[in-house]
Amino acid sequence: MKRDTQKFHVKVLSAPEAHIVYMTGELDLGTAELFQSAVEPLAAQEGVPLKLNMRELTYIDSTGIGIIVSLLKQRQASDGQITAQEVSPKIRRLFDMTGLSQFLNVEGGGG
Template sequence: MDENKLTLRTENRDDQTIVFVGGEFDLEVASRIRSALEPLIEMTDRRLTLNLQDLKYIDSTGIGILISVVKARHSRNAPFDVEQIPSHIRKLFEMTGISPFLKSDSPL
């Protein structure tokens, strides 16, 4: 696996954890992303936000992981949203029908 294919950076601000996701979010990096997000999903006292500003590509595996995070956070009554979604990724979210389930700072 090419470690440079995906970048993940976590930043804590007040009651929010922001995960900056860059590069390619696909099957090849799925286990790495799951491992990074699992402990954060359990932090129900903090808002979890994914910043996708530097995301270049996402496949069905990546979308599946997003949906599982949405479900997990919802079942725990914990806030989750995404921000700074690139337009080509936003179009894919619209086409796949997941847009209504993602809170975002930009129109989906």
């Protein structure tokens, strides 16, 4: 069964001071490749902060969390951080339960 990739969108705003990745919809097994292909090249750029704006992210599964963990490991090698912005209480609770909050810089809360 083919997954509906229209339920997830990624928009990247790149500037010298930071890369901001805006996520909309559901990040899961069916949409993870789109997210991964958008953020991996950004994570590889040393010295430019990476920010994941989750204001419009409604769902994330273990596949999405696994990609974030992989990005954190990639950034850790170059002492770069990843910041999650506008994280909803539901997703923040998931990050807390999985221990991801300890490694991810979480800014502000979303709706």
